[in-house]
Structures are given as C-alpha cells and as structure tokens.
Amino acid sequence: MAAVSGPQPQFFGMAVTVDVVVLTIRDDELQVLLVERGVEPFRGALALPGGFIGPDEDAEPAARRELAEETALDRGGLYLEQLRTFAAPARDPRGRVVTVAYLAIAPDLPVPVGGSDARAARWQPVWSVLSGHVKLAFDHLGIVEYGVDRARSKLEYTTLATAFCPEVFTMTELRRVYEVVWGVSIDARNFHRKVTNAADFLEPTGERRVLETGRPAALYRRGPARTLFPPMLRGAFPPVPLADSGA
Amino acid sequence: MAAVSGPQPQFFGMAVTVDVVVLTIRDDELQVLLVERGVEPFRGALALPGGFIGPDEDAEPAARRELAEETALDRGGLYLEQLRTFAAPARDPRGRVVTVAYLAIAPDLPVPVGGSDARAARWQPVWSVLSGHVKLAFDHLGIVEYGVDRARSKLEYTTLATAFCPEVFTMTELRRVYEVVWGVSIDARNFHRKVTNAADFLEPTGERRVLETGRPAALYRRGPARTLFPPMLRGAFPPVPLADSGA
DNA sequence: AGCCTTTACGTCAACAAGACGATTAGCTAG
DNA sequence: CTAGCTAATCGTCTTGTTGACGTAAAGGCT
Numbered sequence: 001m002a003a004v005s006g007p008q009p010q011f012f013g014m015a016v017t018v019d020v021v022v023l024t025i026r027d028d029e030l031q032v033l034l035v036e037r038g039v040e041p042f043r044g045a046l047a048l049p050g051g052f053i054g055p056d057e058d059a060e061p062a063a064r065r066e067l068a069e070e071t072a073l074d075r076g077g078l079y080l081e082q083l084r085t086f087a088a089p090a091r092d093p094r095g096r097v098v099t100v101a102y103l104a105i106a107p108d109l110p111v112p113v114g115g116s117d118a119r120a121a122r123w124q125p126v127w128s129v130l131s132g133h134v135k136l137a138f139d140h141l142g143i144v145e146y147g148v149d150r151a152r153s154k155l156e157y158t159t160l161a162t163a164f165c166p167e168v169f170t171m172t173e174l175r176r177v178y179e180v181v182w183g184v185s186i187d188a189r190n191f192h193r194k195v196t197n198a199a200d201f202l203e204p205t206g207e208r209r210v211l212e213t214g215r216p217a218a219l220y221r222r223g224p225a226r227t228l229f230p231p232m233l234r235g236a237f238p239p240v241p242l243a244d245s246g247a
Numbered sequence: 248m249a250a251v252s253g254p255q256p257q258f259f260g261m262a263v264t265v266d267v268v269v270l271t272i273r274d275d276e277l278q279v280l281l282v283e284r285g286v287e288p289f290r291g292a293l294a295l296p297g298g299f300i301g302p303d304e305d306a307e308p309a310a311r312r313e314l315a316e317e318t319a320l321d322r323g324g325l326y327l328e329q330l331r332t333f334a335a336p337a338r339d340p341r342g343r344v345v346t347v348a349y350l351a352i353a354p355d356l357p358v359p360v361g362g363s364d365a366r367a368a369r370w371q372p373v374w375s376v377l378s379g380h381v382k383l384a385f386d387h388l389g390i391v392e393y394g395v396d397r398a399r400s401k402l403e404y405t406t407l408a409t410a411f412c413p414e415v416f417t418m419t420e421l422r423r424v425y426e427v428v429w430g431v432s433i434d435a436r437n438f439h440r441k442v443t444n445a446a447d448f449l450e451p452t453g454e455r456r457v458l459e460t461g462r463p464a465a466l467y468r469r470g471p472a473r474t475l476f477p478p479m480l481r482g483a484f485p486p487v488p489l490a491d492s493g494a
Numbered sequence: 495a496g497c498c499t500t501t502a503c504g505t506c507a508a509c510a511a512g513a514c515g516a517t518t519a520g521c522t523a524g
Numbered sequence: 525c526t527a528g529c530t531a532a533t534c535g536t537c538t539t540g541t542t543g544a545c546g547t548a549a550a551g552g553c554t
Contacts, residue, residue: 008341011262011299015255016334016345052258055343059334085332085347087263087306094255096302098263098345100332157404157478171532190512192533197510208519214531215519230510231404233477418501437543439502444541455550461500462550477541 014096018063019050019140021083021147022073022104024123025164025180031123032144033106034136035070038119041093042137048144049121050099063102071121079105079163083147091139099138103147105163152181157231159201162222168205170217171195182234194232200225261343265310266297266387268330268394269320269351271370272411272427278370279391280353281383282317285366288340289384295391296368297346310349318368326352326410330394338386346385350394352410399428404478406448409469415452417464418442429481441479447472 022033034046049070053062060080068074083101091097128134129144136144154160161177162169175191178184195201200223208216269280281293296317300309307327315321330348338344375381376391383391401407408424409416422438425431442448447470455463 008262008299010302012260012342013302014261014263014300015258016261016263052255053261053334053345055257055260056336058336059332059345082331084329085306087300087347089303089305095259098300098306098347100334100345187512187514188531189514189533189535193535194511210520211531213521213529215521215533217532230480231478233511434543434545435500436502436504436545440504441542455501457551458500460498460552462502464501480542 014098015094016053016059017050017092017097017099018053018059018066018102019048019099019143020063020067020080020102020104021048021144022067022071022106023126023147023151023164024106024108025177026108026123028176028180030126030148030180032126032129032148033071033073033121034124034129034134035121036119037137044119045137046124046134047137048101048140053100059100060102063100063104067104073104073106073109075106077167079160083143083150086139086143088139099143101143101147103150105151105160107164107166152234155181155232156234157228159222159225159228162202165222168207168219168221170209170219172217174202174220178232184234194230198225198228198230201228261345262341263300263306264297264339264344264346265300265306265313265349266295266346266390267310267314267327267349267351268295268391269314269318269353270373270394270398270411271353271355272424273355273370275423275427277373277395277427279373279376279394280318280320280368281371281376281381282368283366284384291366292384293371293381294384295348295387300347306347307349310347310351314351320351320353320356324414326407330390330397333386333390335386346390348390348393350397352398352407354411354413399481402428402479403481404475406469406472406475409449412469415454415466415468417456417466419464421449421467425479431481441477445472445475445477446470448475 020033024031024033033049035049037043037045037047049066051062051066051070053059057065059082063080064074064078067078081103083103085098085100087098089096091099124134126144126148129136129141130148132141135141151160155178161174161181164177164181165173171192172188174195175186175188178191179186202220203223205219205221207219209219210216267280271278271280280296282296284290284292284294296313298309298313298317300306304312306329310327311321311325314325328350330350332345332347334345336343338346371381373391373395376383376388377395379388382388398407402425408421408428411424411428412420418439419435421442422433422435425438426433449467450470452466452468454466456466457463
C-alpha cells in the first residue's frame, strides 16, 4: 500500500447500478414492481427495475430515469429514498457491479408498461416474492426484503404512509395502508383520534367523498410534517403475523 | 440505449470507496474520528478514514480494513452499519468515485494512531466539524452530518446507546450518552425507571462500582434487545439546549 | 456521628392509548 | 316516508406511560 499520487487505475474497473423497490398497495395487498429482463444475464427472469448509472449521473437521477424508461413511472410525486448499497463481489456475473438500492412508494397506479431493457413491468404481491414463490434475478430478493423492512419501520415514526395514498384520501384509506403494510388490524376510532391529534400530519380539505354505502368520509391531504409525533407504535398492536419471511 | 448482451465496457470505469464516520463520547462531547490525509488529493487535509474497496472485497469488510489500517481501530466489538452512498459525479477529483459511507460507534477508546495512507488520526468534537470550524476534504462534511443525524435518530428507537458504552457501564454513563448526543438534559430518576422497564435493554451484572464520591452505582451489560420499546422520545423532552463546549 | 454526593426508589398529576358504546350521515329497500 | 344497512365520527372508561419532584439509601470525608 504505497502512497501514490493521482488516480490509481487498479481501482477503476467497477460499474455502479441502481435498483428500485417500488411499493404500492393494490387489491388490499402490498405489491412490488418487477420487470421481466429483456437482456442477459437473467434474460426473461423477474428483477427489480434498474440499470447502470451514467458516467456523469448521480444515483438518484439515475433511479428516476430507469423507472421512467423501464416502467413509465415518472411522476414527480413519487416518493424516493436511498435504501442501501449492495457490494458483494460476486453478485453480478458481468463483473464487479455495485448497486445502490432505492425505495420508492407510489399510490395505486395504472398497470405500468415495459420499456427499453425490460420486456414487461408488472405488480407482484410482496408475499409471493418474500415467500420464494416468485424468484428474482441477482440478489434482488434481499433488496426487496430490506426495502419492505424499511417501509414497515418508517410507517411508525414518519408520515410515509401518505406516500401510498393519492393526493386526497380518506381516513380509511390511510388506515388501510398501516393495516396492509403491517399485516395487522387497527381500530378505526382510535386511529382516527390519534392521527387527527398528530400535528401537521393531515390537513382536512373540507370536502367529503360519498362511497356506495355508508356515511361520507372527510377528505384529507398530507400535511407538512415528515416525522410523526407521537409515533405509531407497532409493538403496541397485537402480534398478527403476515405470511412472509421467505428464503 | 440499445440492449446489448454481455458486459457493457462503457459503464465499468468507476471506483468505489468506503468512508467511515466513527463516533464516540470523549470529555462529555460527541467526537468524530478524522485522519490527516497523507496522499493527494487533499494531502494534509482532514478527512474521514476510508479508502478503495478491493477488487474482490465487499463493502463492510473494506470499512473494517480501512479502520484498522488508518486508525488501528479494529476491535470486533465495534458497532458498524451502512449509512448511505454518495455518488455525485464530481465529488472526487481523481475520477468517478462513488463512496459507501458507514457509521461506527465506539466506546471511549485510547487515542488512535496513524496508518498507511493517513499521517495521523485523531478525535475531533462533532460541533467543530458541523459548524465549519474544521474543514474536511471531499464531501465529508455532508457525510458527517448524515451520520450524526442517523445516530441521533437511532438512539430513540434502538438500543444503539449501549454501543457508546464499554462492556459494563452504569446507569449514569448510559444517560450521559443520550444527553451528550442529543444535547439535552434528562431527569436521572425518570430515565432510570424507563430504562429498567424496557425489556431486554439492560442486564444487571450484580456488581457495583464505587466512584470517588456518592452511592455506588449498579453495573449493567447490554441486553439482547436491538430495538427499544417503548422508545425514548426526543420530542417529549423539553428543548433544553445543553451548555456545550465552546462555539 | 454529621455532612456531602450520587444512586435508587416512590408519589402524584397529566396525558396517551386500547376497548368499545353510541351517534351521525349517506344510501337502498319496502 | 320510513326502516334498515353501512361506514365514519365522536365520546367514555380504564389502563399504562411520562414528566416533575420528593425521599431514602450507600458510599467517602472530616
């Protein structure tokens, strides 16, 4: 390890990719966006949307670009945060490829379409991936596990739940987010009280929505708060297990 | 963006480094470990310990290796977690270098020594870095900010505070961790009650330590819990800025 | 034996949270 | 029109947690 000045060429042979775990709630299930790979390696297999970071590109713009290219998901309103980086030496057969994983949360969107490097993009229930029923390319199963864990944790002490909802939503829609992501059931009345007491979590729009049945629900918009105080504590809820913990 | 099969050489010109934010509590202050760079670029400037990931190395082993090489900090007991990856295209003058930042927490250790690529390693109060009194190379200021934020958050809902303490410690030492890292003062009696009620946070050793003065303090060891329930809530404490060193 | 210091335990009031009853506001069936 | 259905919202009660703060215990020192 001699101290040399200037670039050290022996270290500059790596590639960096981004992979995005896009979560949404569809049909009362937590679902993840997968693409069918159109190129080798793992051609035809299911994988997370993602791709190489360009030579002059930062990681987050690359994640948004890949989402747009492969899944036509591009809306500015998409919540996107970095998850963590996976750098195991043999994780990619093409060579030394390090991937920066991102977590994205989307409201229930129209079925996405395929794009350049992906033949098709589709939503898949998270349990089917975590249980091993659906196999993913590379180490993407581990990335999904990590992303789902992160989302579950962040519901507790941030206002992330609103990212699963459209711009205006009802109290019940918001409560379903917690119930579906955590796999528990929550008392609607206590939830209503708690959420309306948390400062800056929700802003009432004044409007109400008339469903097919039942009393019309007030509509809310997300408030300016990004952290939730007091937090929603999972530990307090009865331990209702969800079918998961795969592989 | 044509779909080609096999490796795509145009993407394989990058280097990946690790940088580690090592935090500890010394002299009742939160301090960060810095090295004086012994090589270009930024030779002589202060920076986080770190370096290139080897061609067949994963990121976390690289972080431990660099810590050992540059600062002789190597003990297996060191808490280490990945923070996030910084990938701005121009963040390193040597070329396209993406860095995976790690957060390490250490108990009050002997003053570390320099190593291969670092002329010297030393502890620096975090406030002196965050305030700009001490300038860091690259984008390392941003990495320190991110790491300190993470540590502050994790004290709330995990048992991370014990990572700042030696293997056995007193209740007061643990409380000082919260007070110093958060910059608040905490009622010793309520803290004692809360911490002893949290399941698996602490295990009494049965021993006690006799200080110069005052009643002997019971000694504890960290328990098996990794998450803290109920959490310690910062928002609940009065916004008491603690009289902190200088600045 | 007093005195000081620090740790440990106790009490009380305010408040948050779980359980669950009751009311409200829309619809639809008769 | 009214009864009945459903879902949303509000209220009550009880339990547990928290912040404020009083008090006792256990050392050393003079």
